[in-house]
Each structure stands twice: as C-alpha cells, then as structure tokens.
Amino acid sequence: MTKQFSSVWTREMRQPKTSGLRRDQIVTAAVEILDAEGLSALSMRKLGAKLDSGATSLYWYVANKGELLELALDEFWGMLDGADPGEASWREVVTTFAYSFRETLLAHPWAATLIGQLPSMGPNSLRLTDRLRRAFVQAGFTGTDIYLSSGTVMCFVLGQVMPELAWSNAYGDAEPDRDALIEDVLELAHEYPEMVEEYRATPPMSVATARALAFDYGLLCVLDGLAARLRHPRESSGVPDESAKMQP
Amino acid sequence: MTKQFSSVWTREMRQPKTSGLRRDQIVTAAVEILDAEGLSALSMRKLGAKLDSGATSLYWYVANKGELLELALDEFWGMLDGADPGEASWREVVTTFAYSFRETLLAHPWAATLIGQLPSMGPNSLRLTDRLRRAFVQAGFTGTDIYLSSGTVMCFVLGQVMPELAWSNAYGDAEPDRDALIEDVLELAHEYPEMVEEYRATPPMSVATARALAFDYGLLCVLDGLAARLRHPRESSGVPDESAKMQP
DNA sequence: ACCTGAACACCGTTCAAGT
C-alpha cells in the first residue's frame, strides 16, 4: 500500500487576497507555541484559541496538522543565516554555518524532530539549499560532489544535535542536580569499569561544553574529510559494494 | 522551572518474580506495534488490547508512556551488532558498524525519532557504547578522543538517516510516482536554475542508491577525518573560541 | 500483588450549518 504523496507545497493554495485569518499569521502563532512549549504541546485547539478562532477554522487554510507542521518547519529553515562566501575561506564559511545551524536547532528543538518526519521542500528550505550549493561550488566542489559535500555538513550537524536534545527534553534546560544524574549513569554502567574509569579520568566540565567539544571534534573530522575529497575527487570507501547491496 | 529528571533506569523496578504480565512481554509487544505501524500508532490502549489486558494494567509495570518508550528504545540499541574488532582494520570495523547501524535505523524508523527525545541509558545502550569504545581504543584513540571519535560516527549515521526517514514517512515505502514528485520539487525550485540544471545533469538513479551514495561519501569524510585525528591527536577547528562562547 | 472500569481532560478531523 503505497501512500499517495502530498505536501502543502504541491497543491494550489487558496486565494491569498481576502479577509479573515491569514496563513502566515497561523504559522507564526504555531511557531510561537512550538518555541514556548514544544512539539507535543501544539494542538489545533490551542492554536485556534491563540488566534481567537475555533480550532476547526484552521482547516480552511491547512489540510491537516501535518501541513501546518510542514509550514512551521519551513519557517525554521528561514531562520538560518548565511553561508555567504564573502572573502572567508571555505573552511571558515562551512564552520560558521555549522555553528549557526547548531545554535538554531538547539533554540528550536521541535524542528529537529520534524526534520525526521516531514520532507523539507518549502521555499526557505530550497533557498538555503541553493545558498549552500553556491558556497560549496565556490569552495571548489564540482558535479555530484557539490550536493554530497553540503549534505554531509547538514547531516553532521543534525546528528550531533539530536542526542543533545534528548537530554534537555528529559532533563529540563537548567542543570539542577546533574551530579546526581551522572552518578546514576555511572552506577548503571558499573559492568563496564573501563568506561567509568575513563569518565572519572577526564577533567570535569559542564554538559554544554562537553557537547560543544564533541561538536568541534566532529566538525574537524568532516572538514578534513571534505578537504581530502577536494584533493582527490573520486575515491570510494572501504566496502563500496555494500552501498549498492543495501537497497536494490 | 527545572523538571526533576527521571528515567525507567533510575528507579527501583518492581519484583520480577510474580504472576501475570511481565515487563519484557510488554516491551516486545510495543516494539512489534512500533515496527508494524510506527511511533504515532502506539497507544497504551492498543498495546493493552494486544496483550489481552486493560490499557491501565500497563501502569503497574511502567510509570508512563515515556518509560515504555525508553524501554523500547533500549530494545532497539540491543538490535545492533558488533563493532567487534577481530582482525579487520579499524576503518573496516567502523565502516561495517556504520552500515549496520544505518540499516537497523531504516528498519525501525521510530527509534530515530526517539533518540532525539529520550535519553539512552539502558543496559543495551551502555553495552553498545562499551563495545564501540573498545573498538576505538583498538584503533589507537586515547583519552577523550575515544569518546569523541566514536560519538562522531554514531552522530554521523543518525544525521544521515533522519532526512531519509522524512521522505519514506511522507512517501510510503515503495516509490510509486516518484518521477511526479521530482517534477514537483524541480518546479518548486524554478527560482534556482543552477540547482535544477545540476540535478538534470546527474545520471538518474533510484532514491535508495542516491542516499546510499551520499552515506558512502559522508562516511569517507568522517573516516578520513578520524584518521587525521589519529595522526595529530590535538588540534582545534577554525574558530575554536566559538564553542566556548555558545553556551556559558 | 496485580488487574479492572469508570472517569477526566484532552486530542485531530469531518461536516452540516451559518454568515
């Protein structure tokens, strides 16, 4: 049973020129709720109330909640700055983009979840893709490598941030009794003494700086890897045939 | 308002030795529903029905739905094979682990979502962490780099898979009229003619192989980056101070 | 120790009816 694909972006919009609510008001209000209370707190009823209208009125502008979230997600993509080449080196451009993407994701955690659930094909998403594409062309990538290299950076940031969000979800934003939590985890890990010992051997630091350090390390790996691709455009990994075997 | 942290793993379990349902039966059934129908289809009521019991009976074994999902997520971590050093090179070990992680995520998409929402501190998660740790020690990483390098690989895979899942969510598993979809996207991207043209210039391939290719490319970057770290243990990225500035 | 049913406060969505 192949579900027919559909998206807010692939169907005719309603006439934009009339009275009453407007779609962008709805989306703005939705993003406000998402930012303030998180993905699970956004309901059509609450959103309707915030707009002084019935929940069901929203269905005039949006086919269902999924479409609303697609629109919110595209708002998120619109929040990302730059990747403007300027006169900086490509490593600098990519680095500042990666950091700003990370910061924006951390500020709007609902977006990270949505990225795994809804396709991003709205105008802001496309505009960002094109900006990135230009940056990587300028860096010297050509052909398919343009798309592959920029995609690698995007995915890297996303993957780094996701587990980070899990902790802030379960833990709250502040770090109240994080020492107690750490002791809990170390206790749970008592079967793996090397792990525990290695943790105790590392200088103590806040969760935030530990995460930032990990991000920095990973970014360095990605950048070095991209630099290598830039030098030798066509190589393949250790077990190249696996990739073809995986999904025929 | 800092929410008090709690997790299934940090509180006393109920006596395991009695009659009736057992927690592992519940979790197994939950995973079956998740695999068959996805995260949004799992409800306490449906799970109760599947186990021939009332929905509310489950609350004897589990404090809330979140705990149930924590348990399911740990089941997922238990599904991952290996990272067994053996006699293979570290690049081979990491590569096969990355591919198997990817495959398992694609087979259990709900897990990817949960990774961004719940902390992973169950026994299977810890065991995997330790296996990875040993593999990276064997590869030659030391100190903090052990954790940083293995984390980079984990995050890389996760980040690659997430957007992939978005499409299969919206699109279904088969690829029915993907040509129509592609035309839709290209139409939406008409403001960026270079993007469109570049797409048309690349040889056509299935979505699956395109994704596998991107995965391969990114993995190559990460591996090369890790190899560079292995040669020069301590370096820092282009804008190191940013990382400290981000979250004080 | 374990399970039940009723009840509470919610959901997303449809649809006939209003203006």
Place this chain on the structure above:
DNA sequence: ACCTGAACACCGTTCAAGT
C-alpha cells in the same frame, strides 16, 4: 469565501474498587 459547533473516534493518566 470564510467561520462555527456539535459530533466521532480517539488519546494518556488517575484512582477507587476489586481479586
């Protein structure tokens, strides 16, 4: 063209009551 209210089929969770 836009909005409403009632209604349907769901949710997660609590809690007194059963065995």
